[in-house]
């Protein structure tokens with residue numbers, strides 16, 4: 106009995122450890138101390154509902170393994186909650202991260218969905234967009250320049266640049282961008298677990314709005330196709346050589362749209378904040394602009410916009426020599442892996458010249474490796490470089506506010522005074 110009780114208590118403590126990691130919004134401010142506590146557990150901390158790893162090698166092994174598949178979102182919840190959700194049936198409006206989104210399905214479906222959009226995101230296609238991205242950055246910065254006094258960098262710049270680029274890329278009217286940002290903000294918490302009911306309902310209504318808009322838009326394109334990416338996708342769904350159903354099409358389009366503007370905003374805001382806090386690094390960039398691409402990877406490493414993802418074992422398997430049973434959930438903490446001292450020398454130090462900055466897993470690894478990685482890197486570099494070159498005296502002006510999301514790490518507002526333009 107004593108042994109049993111001790112085992113249960115241990116399990117509960119471990120359960121608390123992962124519940125705290127997964128569910129405690131307080132940690133959003135500084136989760137890194139918590140990751141360091143988890144680092145003592147090799148290869149992972151075992152909780153009641155999941156295994157949690159902050160080790161780079163373990164994250165990579167799991168993310169690349171064919172023995173693991175994507176996890177359903179309710180996976181980390183206690184069984185009764187999961188059952189209740191299952192009884193409630195599938196959501197009426199599957200969002201960008203619900204099946205059949207490529208992010209939420211395994212091979213071979215994944216292979217098919219991904220192949221259809223891969224061509225649009227090659228490094229060459231992205232390089233061709235750089236000039237236009239620079240123009241967009243310039244226009245937005247000129248708008249910033251016009252006022253005096255503090256402005257919100259997130260609202261006026263970091264969020265607008267990516268949503269404009271992805272809208273133009275997809276051929277969506279840019280007049281929709283403010284509306285997308287509002288819906289996207291409302292829907293982003295869908296990634297998080299254990300939301301209170303009122304927030305869950307608000308997430309659902311924002312997802313529904315995005316879903317309805319996209320469904321109508323794709324129907325318009327079917328009637329009157331243009332030469333944009335989405336018209337191209339629609340064209341692949343005709344009945345004869347059909348590749349994507351309408352359902353699949355909407356979810357793919359929504360994923361690319363939402364992933365295109367919900368994440369890069371955090372790279373730009375987190376990167377700005379890092380440069381405010383590290384004037385020495387900022388000076389290095391001002392003196393040598395060839396450091397920018399590496400600086401962006403270093404920003405992705407120390408302040409990863411997507412903190413974690415998860416995978417579920419599809420069969421009994423092993424990770425780092427430890428047995429993992431079929432069905433087990435492994436939470437791969439990307440932000441923790443990116444500060445793994447086994448891979449990164451003095452991992453907490455922000456160093457724009459770090460030789461192996463690109464070894465981070467901020468874009469994940471394996472078959473779901475971020476489709477937009479080249480685009481995000483280009484946008485981050487163009488946006489941050491243009492910002493800091495135009496406003497050499499750019500400075501924070503008041504308390505930044507973090508986004509209320511847990512998986513997405515960034516700022517809701519970041520007040521700054523631009524200062525005189527260069």
Ligand code: HEM
Nearest residue numbers: 207208364365368369372411414468469473475476477481
């Ligand atoms: C997947 C991060 C920007 C499109 C992912 C994943 C991560 C990620 C971590 C994989 C999640 C997992 O393994 O479970 C980021 C970060 C970005 C960024 C940190 C910006 C700094 C973008 C952009 C696009 C995009 C600009 C634009 C199209 C996608 C898509 C997937 C994806 C479509 C799903 C890929 C698949 O399932 O095969 N991203 N992303 N991302 N990302 Fe990004």
